[in-house]
Amino acid sequence: xxxxxxxxxxxxxxxxxxxxxxxxxxxxxxxxxxxxxxxxxxxxxxxxxxxxxxxxxxxxxxxxxxxxxxxxxxxxxxxxxxxxxxxxxxxxxxxxxxxxxxxxxxxxxxxxxxxxxxxxxxxxxxxxxxxxxxxxxxxxxxxxxxxxxxxxxxxxxxxxxxxx
Amino acid sequence: xxxxxxxxxxxxxxxxxxxxxxxxxxxxxxxxxxxxxxxxxxxxxxxxxxxxxxxxxxxxxxxxxxxxxxxxxxxxxxxxxxxxxxxxxxxxxxxxxxxxxxxxxxxxxxxxxxxxxxxxxxxxxxxxxxxxxxxxxxxxxxxxxxxxxxxxxxxxxxxxxxxxxxxxxxxxxxxxxxxxxxxxxxxxxxxxxxxxxxxxxxxxxxxxxx
Numbered sequence: 001x002x003x004x005x006x007x008x009x010x011x012x013x014x015x016x017x018x019x020x021x022x023x024x025x026x027x028x029x030x031x032x033x034x035x036x037x038x039x040x041x042x043x044x045x046x047x048x049x050x051x052x053x054x055x056x057x058x059x060x061x062x063x064x065x066x067x068x069x070x071x072x073x074x075x076x077x078x079x080x081x082x083x084x085x086x087x088x089x090x091x092x093x094x095x096x097x098x099x100x101x102x103x104x105x106x107x108x109x110x111x112x113x114x115x116x117x118x119x120x121x122x123x124x125x126x127x128x129x130x131x132x133x134x135x136x137x138x139x140x141x142x143x144x145x146x147x148x149x150x151x152x153x154x155x156x157x158x159x160x161x162x163x164x
Numbered sequence: 165x166x167x168x169x170x171x172x173x174x175x176x177x178x179x180x181x182x183x184x185x186x187x188x189x190x191x192x193x194x195x196x197x198x199x200x201x202x203x204x205x206x207x208x209x210x211x212x213x214x215x216x217x218x219x220x221x222x223x224x225x226x227x228x229x230x231x232x233x234x235x236x237x238x239x240x241x242x243x244x245x246x247x248x249x250x251x252x253x254x255x256x257x258x259x260x261x262x263x264x265x266x267x268x269x270x271x272x273x274x275x276x277x278x279x280x281x282x283x284x285x286x287x288x289x290x291x292x293x294x295x296x297x298x299x300x301x302x303x304x305x306x307x308x309x310x311x312x313x314x315x316x317x318x319x320x321x322x323x324x325x326x327x328x329x330x331x332x333x334x335x336x337x338x339x340x341x342x343x344x345x346x347x348x349x350x351x352x353x354x355x356x357x358x359x360x361x362x363x364x365x366x367x368x369x370x371x372x373x374x
Contacts, residue, residue, distance in 0.1 A: 006193060010186045017189075021182050034182075040199060042192045044270045051271070065270050068277050071365050073199035073270065075358070102170070109171050118361070119368040122274070127168060128175045141275025146372045158167045 023066040112161045215295045
């Protein structure tokens, strides 16, 4: 029975792993940290899996567990903290000559998103994943109105970064 | 076009850069979690064991301590009553902690999850405060009776002037306070480091509600 459960879980995770990778990409900034967080999210998903009922979509459920692990449960191990990278990014944003090409814009945008705080990142992530405000508010435990207001603020913030 | 929509277009375009096979995932299921809930769980177990040992070890290893207890609590029923009360309090904390751990669901929404963890941490905090207070009271009572029933010390104190006695008592109180303060700082450090990120994110979520 346990083997069966394990098998079905691994099959589902393998299919939807992209969601977890995206969370890791957003919340970490190097290879080791990415793997570390992926591992922890997998453990949390697996621990919660017996309680997973088919009534929720596996992918929807993964968003919640993935974000909860990244924002709340995950304890960064020493070797994965890489503050220098982060400061480097901040420096580059300030000094990089602004180029109007889309690619350059995207580069700056990704860097800017990386600099947001954990909660703002979660909002942006769900938005990028095409979740509506109801789902965003339910995932984070805030009201729909507040999610909307916050999202607008983040958009404004990103706009100023792009058009200083 | 909105900046975020530009990002969205690219975000969804980008395929899977890393792809793990089932063979990579299987071993992950059996690795140990390093989540803060797990760490918090170990800390609370350590707290329970540590404080229970602190309170009971001298009872079995030091005849002098037992003798002193006999002096303090000449009435056996009072001693038995106090023991029952203190063990009931430990049992109560174990029950509360157990219940609180059980209510931590990774599938709750982010805010609820943070609140459950903070509640658990609060129970551990109360347990520590209870023990510190109990240790402080026991120390004061112990000192008082220790002085009273130890002929050598009480003799010396009798001959001491008011000023000297004041210094001795003052020294003892300051010493106890420093001890409690150090313990408190130690706890602040442990929990401060462990829950720094959680606290920061929780504050951020709360801020959205104002």
